Amino acid sequence: MIAPAGAALDDAALGQALTLLARLNTDPVAAGSAEELLAALRAEHPGLRLRLLRHREAYGDTVQFGLLVSGPRGGTVTLSWAPPSEVPWMLRGAQRSAESMLLRVNGEALDIQHAMAYLDVMWEQTALLDRLVDVCLVQQELAESPVTLTDGELQDAMDAFRRARGLLTPAATAAWMARRHLDHAALEEMVAREAAVAALRTRVTVDRVDSWCAAHRSTYDRLRIARVRFADRAAAERFVAAFAERRRTCDTTADAFGAALTAVAPSRPLGAELMERTVADLDLGLGSGLADAVAPGTLLPPRAVGTEWEVVQVLSRAAASDSDLLEQASRRLFDEWLADRRRTARIEWFWGEAEKTPR
CATH class of the missing domain: 3.30.1300 (Pantoate--beta-alanine Ligase; Chain: A,domain 2)
Structure with a gap:
């Protein structure tokens, strides 16, 4: 030397x-x-x-x-x-320059660092960040404990994938793939990945699904509701008072609802809709006993939704189907499984401000 x-x-x-x-x-x-x-x-x-x-x-x-x-x-x-x-x-940590690129349009390249700078608002979207972390956690689990799928299971997954997107003919499927620049091998890989994640979800939740369904069955009852939106709380409360007054004289709650809308017409509701929701969707903030008591004809108190106020009347209520309830149970329990792993995961972000990456 x-x-x-x-x-x-x-x-x-x-x-x-x-x-x-x-x-x-x-x-x-x-x-x-x-x-x-x-x-x-x-x-x-x-x-x-x-x-x-x-x-x-x-x-x-x-x-x-x-x-x-x-x-x-x-x-x-x-x-x-x-x-x-x-x-x-x-060479430790070395990468080819193309590996840092997100996309290239007409020869103009955009690297990940600059793309993330444009999307810095993502730091405020914690659900999106959690989803990115979840992708890594799922990949790790599948790498350590692989899911084996038969040809029949993969074909069923492909059929379900196409039905969910309305791809009912070869021509429709080919057009969908072309718009996304996918070849047949890439489509099969995408479907196989989704099927593996679904099988993993079943594997980690199967022991708790029945008990979850028993505890949450009424929470996912289907409600048919009428919703009226107002610009402020005072207008929403005037509608509720008018409904209570008209209910004493009208034959049905539906008549009272319509009469109350007419009575507060100067308040100019922002809109009124008929829709279907579950008890859980309404986020009633009620204990399970009160949520169970929400019956057709019930007018719920005004609540803030973004910058508006809404009043909801329950028109009908039907029990959730077993298939819908099982799907909800599987998804909720899988979310809990992922949340447990996020809490103990070692996470390193390679964009954004340094203090956002835990040391």
């Missing part, structure tokens, strides 16, 4: 530094005492400035060491050493 001319870094010092690196990168005991060993080298060469570098690989939680050696006249030598089984320092 020959030090650069005028650098005041002799071969002996650099040789000792390289020997130290080799020891740190092969001996776990020495790695645990890295600072003490470096302090001894500093004491032997007081004219040198030595800075120990650590590169941690997240997958195996392994550490590789490097050294920056600076002499009294300036200039810095970078030293690294890797055993045969390890990736050399310069």
